Amino acid sequence: MKKIKQMRLGILNVAFLSAFGVYSQSSLADTLFVHANAYTLNVKQQLQQFDAMLINDAGKVLATGTQVQLQKKFPKATIVDLGGKTVLPGLIDAHGHVFGLGTAESRLSLRATNNLAEALAAISQYAQASTQRQWILGGEWNQAIWKLGRFPTAAELDSAISNRPAWFRRVDGHAGWANSKAMQLAGITKATPDPAGGKIERDANGEATGILVDAAMDIMEKVIPPQNDAEMRSALDAALAQLRSVGLTSVHDAGVGMHADKLFREYAKDGKLTTRVYGMISGVDQFFDQVSAAGPLKSFADDRYALRAVKLYSDGALGSRGAALLAPYSDAPHTKGLLFSPDKDMRSMVQKAAAKGYQVNVHAIGDAGNRQVIDALATIPQAQNAQVLRHRIEHAQVLELSDIPRVAKLHIIPSMQPTHATSDMNMAEDRVGNERIKGAYAWRSFLKQGSKIPCGSDFPIESPNPFWGIYSAVTRQDHQQMPVNGWHPEQAMTVQEAFRCFTLDAAYAGHQEKILGSLEKGKWGDFIVIDQDIFKIPAKDIYKTSVLQTWQAGKQVYVK
Template sequence: MTILRLLGFVIILLFPIYVGATHVFYHNFTGYTLTGHPGETAQLKQFNALIVRDGRVVAVGQQQQLEAAFPHWTKRRKDLEGNYLLPGLIDAHGHVLGLGQTLQQVDLRNATSEQHAAQLVADYAKAQPDFPWVVGRGWNQELWDSRQFPTAASLQELVQDRPIYLSRVDGHAAWVNHKALELAGITAATLDPEGGEIIRDEQGEPTGVLIDNAMQLVAQHIPPLTQAQQQVALQQAMIHLVQQGITGVHDAGIEATTLAAYQELAARDQLPLRIYGMLAATEPQLPELLAAGPYHTADDKLTVRSVKIYGDGALGSRGAALLAPYHDAPHQQGLMVTSPERIQQLLQLIIAHGFQVNTHAIGDRANRVVLDAYEQTFAQMGGRHLRHRIEHAQIVHPDDIPRFKALDIIASMQPTHATSDMNMAEDRLGTARIQGAYAWQTFTQQGTIVAAGSDFPVEYANPFFGLHAAVTRQDRNNQPDDGWYAHESLTLPQALRAFTLDAAYAAGQEQQLGSLEPGKWADFIVLDQDPFAQAKTQLWHNNVLATVVAGHVVYQANQ
């Protein structure tokens, strides 16, 4: 008998239709949830029975106790056959539309060299002859033997008839071909835009790599997706996410058109998970969207009451803004893609409308600039209660880490970034600055709320990759043996809290989501292995058998 039949629900395509009684008694499983207030006072609770009514948790505990306390509500039983249950996992920083587009485009994350990546692009172009542009994502020169940026020449050898635009894995650089450069009018005479860089050869000619704000010189020529196309991409991404056990996403930087696509899907009851949308600070309609006030659906499927500001670039492309030059490139110090003055203006605008501010900051200079801006704004106009965040907080000067706690700033961090970056991070920073990098345990110990995510499609969306990275500081080959700066690893309860209760807190939703407690939505996942009994090096092998949102099955594994 399948888990789907056991749970008593039916799925048509992706979206479920609720049938049967309004209350269900789940039993014969081992479950774990954090309980109580977010942060270090939260307690891990183990249980083996759960009562759900009308999509919300009525009671959670031991089977005999619930049977005695709720004799009329335990007759309609759903046997989970000895499997394991966790609260639905929340990814506190992802890009849903970007994931949907990545699923449709050429994926270069597994490319082993520039030549391999170019061949993957050529194969994709041949398979998609009607696409006017060849678009893809995922290349990472740090994984290639050369460790050098690619060039337009290698693309030109294989594809000459169409422009090509390929985002780096972190989304902070683009690799383009000669046709794309020509279309954008980029030549040796083209000036670098503020907050961006056109990589050039020794003769001053563009090589085909554009950093941060320079990417827009070409990207603006790519035909935008229609709202219908965005809806398709969002749906494809959400199908993928619930298969991973993700029941909620904080979508980091959505435009007005994407918000409209989400609203249409919500009106049709076609959101299988919960979206906490951050409006993009670069959206031209931002003032009008802020004036309209927060947006929230009654079922908590779609909430928009925050804004994402873009501070600096990324470490891999040397766009992260550093206080001192890069250790492996002494002439470079990174880029602020939004000026400190503009960040200050945006904070005042956004906070005045009662919206939370979530600011991207990777380098230590960017983190200091953003902390300074928060501190100044709070002194001028208040607004600290809105639970503002720094997204990534990857490299923070040790003097600035305590300021997160002093200013009540949430650290929204992505564990797999550390294990993906460890092959180049110390080259970029040197041994001294690495001490303030990816400092999850230091933040946790000082009482800062850490909300965990993946930054998909920069990283894979699978949250068990994140849990594994958080507790081991190892890659999925279990390297290095003792973990990379393992003193900053989290315990499994801490990591689970960062992906559930504390992630919900970071969206102001801890009263509705993030744990299985009475009155909260019944969002949970069923697993085939016990994460608290597994060797921590095996955490990423866990398989999701079913994903349930508000009591509805939105994913059922093939049995």
């Protein structure tokens, strides 16, 4: 019997298919992974188990089955022993921000702060330790966690840092907190009008308080020095390291600009894109006009990169009350939130993108925002509609109950993030009340009508760890197992459903179900090795799952 190879050995060059498409049993290059507790879903979405898998040098799965069967059929294959550990197809995050994730590592996170005083102390300490930084930047604050009952102010931020501009984006990315120096540099005064799709928070005298919501953030971010090429490369390297360490072999990047596209192509071509990227172009403006001349980039560099979708926005976020609601907020009856664009402009944007053959993925949180998107997607000609191009609503967070069936009827894909529910449960029902909450984070309602739900995290707003997402989808609890029975548990998923959402359904949402999402013959050999069997352990322990190894196209890209 062939000597068992150590797991960390590099895989030898492998032979491939014969001229007739028959795999050569005499090949010295095939790699046989054995002694695995492996799971995958098949084309019928049935869960299957196997203990051995053969991958060729091109990185494609040739066969799965029992070790005895495959060793007999492929006696000359190089063997890699996986030590009896649980093996899953590489997981897919259907909504994240790659450069945002990498950039966040070099900025101050306020996520762990429990109150405003802690946040200000952290900011002061960070500023004192970062004397070389022209701007003090960070984010992930949440006034709901701080139990402020209001937004923080520029004056409060000034108490921590006043001699340099400071800017901190809220945890949902849809509001920002500036100090007075930053407000001065951005030219924001009492006379500055609210931009379309945005809001400048003001005090009783009409003075700007330091909080900018949604499109108003652009006023500030235009004066922040942009990242240079070296900083962007550093951010991409940091993001990729984090993504492969949590078992994400593919992500859908929800907002790709010109510089990001250039780096993704370069990294993919050079084999450095260790997590595959399915890109969504930011908007339908100048960069879209330029890149769409050649049509959607469906595959690049062995499917490491694709750019065949467009990302648009209908509204803001629930936490900052920027999400557009059909009726006023239950806890702020003076506002219904904000639509970023008039209905006719939304229709024009989705039609423009679809006419060029692009999938259209629109951010929508509130029920008014979701309705606007559904109405707009309904106007697309049949040849470019959601059944053909698989258009998506990103988040699909709060829908009027009558609109949920329309999503299925129009074949729209609800792309959702389970950890948003467990992060938002401390304020969501306050925002929308106990009736509208029935159409919020409504995973079971979508699954029941046959909708595919590609799951993601919206990193860096949430952790990119997909096991946190699976845990939230199944338990609808925080990591302290609260609330006891889960938050609106009637909308929870099973473990197998959540697993499907992070694999086959996410692959389908990127037109990639024939090459990714499961470990089946002919698909890429993207897989992970983890430290526990998520299908057998108590649900409460799923989020504790640790990734031991990550493999892309049959090559190891991460080992713990």
